[in-house]
Amino acid sequence: MAQVVVVTSGKGGVGKTTSTAALGAALAQGGENVVVVDFDVGLRNLDLVMGAERRVVFDLVNVVQGDAKLAQALIRDKRLENLSLLPASQTRDKDALTPEGVERIVSELREKFDWILCDSPAGIERGATMAMRHADMAVVVTNAEVSSVRDSDRIIGLLDSKTLRAEQGLRMPKHLLLTRYDLARAARGEMLKVEDVLEILSIPLLGIIPESQDVLRASNLGAPVTLASPASAPARAYAEAAKRLKGEQIQVTMPAAEPRGLFGKLFGRRAVA
Amino acid sequence: MNLLALFRKRDSAPVARERLQVLLAHERAVVGGSDLIAILQEEILAVIAKHIAVDRDKVQIKLDRGDPVSTLEIDVEVPSLVRAASTARRVPEAAARR
Ligand SMILES: Nc1ncnc2c1ncn2[C@@H]1O[C@H](COP(=O)(O)OP(=O)(O)OP(=O)(O)O)[C@@H](O)[C@H]1O
Ligand SMILES: [Mg+2]
Secondary structure, eight states: OOEEEEEEOSSTTSSHHHHHHHHHHHHHHTTOOEEEEEOOTTSOOHHHHHTOGGGOOSOHHHHHTTSSOHHHHOEEOSSOTTEEEEOOOSSSOGGGOOHHHHHHHHHHHHHHOSEEEEEOOSSSSHHHHHHHTTOSEEEEEEOSSHHHHHHHHHHHHHHTTSSHHHHTTOOOOEEEEEEEEOHHHHHTTOSOOHHHHHHHHOOOEEEEEEOOHHHHHHHHHTSOHHHHOTTSHHHHHHHHHHHHHTTOOOOOOOOOOOOOOHHHHHHHHHHHO | OHHHHHHHHHTHHHHHHHHHHHHHHHHHHHSSSOOHHHHHHHHHHHHHHHHSOOOGGGEEEEEEOOSSOOEEEEEEOOSOHHHHHHHTTTOHHHHHHO
């Protein structure tokens, strides 16, 4: 049965879009049939991160409003044939999404795919609630710092009240994805500890994604990091998180510090000084 | 190895720059102007529909925005050559080409 997953956070810029692309690609690399859906209407970016920006013809709003068929709006990934993208509109605003339209699209997607990953916009407004509405489970993307954790707590509250599952009295499974985890800052004691974040939010940990320049490089190239550099630390962390999403029991490992070259050491020192 | 890795990593910024230039050139052209793709689709389909019955669900449109050229690919599934030919007898050349 298809699984609808919302990737959400409340706070902006924590790594939702990066994570949607990487988890989606990792699931597809594992043989699953996946679609990633951009709900960030007006500020789409998932197309860029996936490297499909040149091929967008129709978008979510076109399909919601009946101007295009779902099949016409879906863009198949050039690297993985079992990975598709449903882009958001760039020129419209979030009010263009109607609850009925979104419901119709999600149920059509359920028939075509095993996994439907919804990239939520930041905030707690209509766009975010629309993205979580039909979810079967949620990935709560959080950085180990106070405002992000607080906003994640708000989002967890919404997941437990504003979703269809919540309204039906069902439990909404939630997973914590700690992203942009800066190992150097963690070592210096400048970031919240993983245990502390887990204790405060009290939802199970899906993975810890280290802050890494491989993520930046991947988005420059227009490829999810699990495709752009599969052996990198963030890619491995995303691949493991994807397996946990499928229900596999794997111990979460603390990412190890990246080995640095001579230049890295020099720059690293200068940055600290 | 480390040096090589460093130089290889540098390569991604020019790629990003080029992708953005192409994308933004197209996006800026669309804002204010009308949606060229939607218009082309409507008009091309109208022309085809004059000769054969097209199922709107069986039309795939692919676009690749590039520099200097973009490509637009419109894929129309035609019912069956035989039936299409008999219903479109008045325009034999259109049927024959399909
Ligand atoms: N693990 C990481 N290491 C380094 N940079 C990262 C990492 N994850 C995300 N980033 C960078 O952080 C920025 C924000 O990421 P992203 O766009 O995925 O966040 P978002 O939550 O979707 O933002 P928004 O709320 O605006 O939609 C991007 O520049 C991205 O490349
Ligand atoms: Mg985003």
